[in-house]
């Protein structure tokens with residue numbers, strides 16, 4: 178059940194996501210997100226393969242399903258120097274072992290919203306990230322129209338560092354995304370003149386790559402319904418359709434072997 182009845186006195190507990198959560202986890206993702214994940218993504222989440230996750234359950238649920246997920250967050254560790262925000266991590270970013278935690282998906286069943294569950298799940302991710310000595314920040318993408326999520330990240334003191342034009346490609350339509358960042362363990366944005374200059378150069382270089390990729394995409398579009406660029410845009414991200422009901426109809430099936438598609 179993806180929209181369970183809330184108990185009069187919900188007792189929300191947080192626990193790791195386990196193999197027995199597989200079915201409900203998939204169902205909630207299908208219900209909340211406009212993009213379909215491959216089954217390997219769910220398998221990796223429940224088996225903790227390269228992905229860390231937390232689930233929320235209501236121990237007082239009136240229907241007795243006191244161990245069924247009503248919320249979740251999934252994330253993974255990435256190398257700072259290989260990430261798109263390498264320029265935002267200051268002078269440490271070039272060190273080989275510096276890491277970041279990227280939030281892949283976050284969701285709460287509709288009937289359990291505004292109870293602080295997503296805030297608690299994000300706090301778990303921040304706590305976990307802070308416990309990794311090499312970790313410098315937690316970051317994520319959010320589709321530009323998702324006001325509740327944007328409000329939530331701002332409330333949690335995440336910084337909006339970028340607007341990425343046309344980042345998402347959903348059912349043939351492009352949507353912008355915001356990139357939000359939360360520094361941990363003394364991570365910080367570049368501040369010396371050299372760091373700032375490097376950050377600007379990297380940013381411009383990335384912008385150039387993106388424009389080139391778009392041109393490539395346009396050229397290939399007539400030949401193929403799925404360009405590499407489009408696939409890239411459908412990957413790595415966190416989107417929701419619930420705040421824009423029109424997007425519920427979206428069907429997007431990632432074709433690559435990787436699962437990290439919204």
Ligand SMILES: CC(C)(COP(=O)(O)OP(=O)(O)OC[C@H]1O[C@@H](n2cnc3c(N)ncnc32)[C@H](O)[C@@H]1OP(=O)(O)O)[C@@H](O)C(=O)NCCC(=O)NCCS
Nearest residue numbers: 283284285290291292293294295296319325326328415417
């Ligand atoms: C975004 C989401 C995870 C928030 O979950 P939640 O458990 O309701 O979040 P919390 O209760 O911790 O906090 C919600 C905050 O957003 C506010 N909020 C809710 N709807 C809002 C809206 N339409 N506009 C602005 N703020 C809103 C609430 O008032 C609350 O703030 P407050 O604590 O100051 O009152 C949930 O709405 C969801 O699952 N949405 C669908 C999936 C999704 O969008 N995931 C995130 C993708 S980036």
